[in-house]
Amino acid sequence: MDKQIRMEEYAGYQYIEGGVCAAQGFTANGLNCGLNPDKAKNDLGMVYSERLCTAAAVYTTNKVKGAPVLVTKRHLGMSGGRAKAVIVNSKNANTCNADGVEIAEKISELAAQALEIRPEEVIIASTGVIGQPMSPEPFAAHMQELAAGLSREGHTAAAAAIMTTDTVRKEVAVEFQIAGRKCRLGGMAKGSGMIHPNMATTLNFITTDAAVSTEMLQTALSDIVEITYNCLSIDGDTSTNDMVSIMANGAAGNPEITMDGTEYQSFRQALYIVMAAMTKMLAADGEGATRLLECSCVGCPDRQTAVSIAKSVVQSSLVKCLLFGCDANWGRIMCAIGYTDVDFDIDKVDVDVASAAGTIEVCKGNAVILPFSEEKAAEVLAEDEIHININLHQGEEQAKAWGCDLTYDYVKINGDYRS
Incomplete structure (x- = not known):
């Protein structure tokens, strides 16, 4: 099966390269820190914004939640919906571990130290085997290297780091206009199995240089999840670590979107285009899928x-x-x-x-x-x-x-x- 999907065309929106680094001010990187024994495969990824971002997220509805989900919810609550970075690993879900929250917090601190930001400005996510012990040592040994290698070209390395049984990277970005300013919005996703409504199915990270308030980001994200990721099913299983997050750094220079209106609808449409495309990519790459x-x-x-x-x-x-x-x-x-x-x-x-x-x-x-x-x-x-x-x-x-x-x-x- 050809895993390349047919991209829908939308007037006023142009597909561009770059994934999570398409928007101004975002860099990314990925590497192997030893969680995956295959050294040729990345297992640790990072996304970083030069500017403090407004941020929002939607999480799994599974009653069993991975420690990173709990920690990210705590961080966004502590920061008032602000973030500057994402740290994510594959191979180990850090779920059903007695010390899982402590480890997720430690990994967040390691990322914050390497980036010289506050721990509560870090969104953390994990994917992989449930119930497998995790140590912060591999993260500590490679975090400085990960941060030092951040670049605009690093989106492919970051997208590769979140793959588990995925057979292809999943990245989409679009360019559009808000109030006469050029804006960009892009994302990366992972997921091939254990995918079923309701959200957020898989791990998904979205970035934009549009200026949007935390409240309107959350409104748009929660609404569009219902008609994209929550309308995706591979196998009837809803994971414990599912998350979609979005960060908006305002580097495009548009007046901040704080209410519904023309500018909000333009932004919402861009978000829909990217999320719908990634949803379709996830379906096309279902485990063992041929159609x-x-x-x-x-x-x-x-x-x-x-x-x-x-x-x-x-x-x-x-x-x-x-x-x-x-x-x-x-x-x-x-x-x-x-x-x-x-x-x-x-x-x-x-x-x-x-x-x-x-x-x-x-x-x-x-x-x-x-x-x-x-x-x-x-x-x-x-x-x-x-x-x-x-x-x-x-x-x-x-x-x-x-x-x-x-x-x-x-x-x-x-x-x-x-x-």
Whole structure:
């Protein structure tokens, strides 16, 4: 499967290189500190802003939370929603450890000392095996080297440092205008398995040089999480360490956004573009995946109905198996739509399945599956990216959800994950 997704085009927004370093004033780096025995693979990453940033975050809803999640929440509370750096590691989740919070705080202090900032200005995150003891020693031995190597080009090294079973780096950035000033917003993400709503699914770090208040950052982030990362499902498992954070340093020079309005909506759209693209990248790189699934649900009476139906389809194990086997068993799609816990009239619903090879009408207005060509269906389902399009014809709201097929390799990967 080609892991490169099709990037949606948006008027007034231009995709650029740079990931978390696309915005002015941000640098990054990544290296191997010894957590990963493969010395060719990075396991420790850092992102840094020259200026103090407003910051916001959304965290896993799992009742078991990794120590870094607890410490980041504490830090942002202590600093009044301000931050200057991210420190993140892979291979060890620092979760379900008796001394996990103490270690996460120690790592934050090490990063703060190397950067000459306060510990509460550090966002910390970890990913990897749960319940594995962690020592701060590898971090202490490499933190100065990590900080000394920060650069605008370091975004690729940082993005590589957060990869676990990921097969590709996931980075996106866009350029846009606010009040006549050029602004940039970019991010990096990791995640391939243990991905399921609700948030924030995986680790995601976003930076921008737009000036935005902490309150409006949190509003935008929380809202867009609901229609991007929370509409992503790989395998039905919600991790303990999931987090998405955003830092805004104001280097673009626009008047600070403190309320809803034209400037806020321009910023919100940029944030949506980056988060939606990274969500799609995460789905395309699902563990063992051979096909990306995007389900669109339009014509709905409210957003919750649209979100619920789209998520129901991408979460269905039988739909996932349909994709893997290229088996045009459309009844599985209708079944997943039908058991969604929202109210709508199934007899008004249209469904089609599409890819670069064409479109197959599944049903039209009466929940009866239409005749189709098996040969054409096989061609449509053989593509890397499959779209299931649903129209309720019962309103104006819409939503998308993303997932992937369920393959033999998913079981192989997770059957020996620790080794």
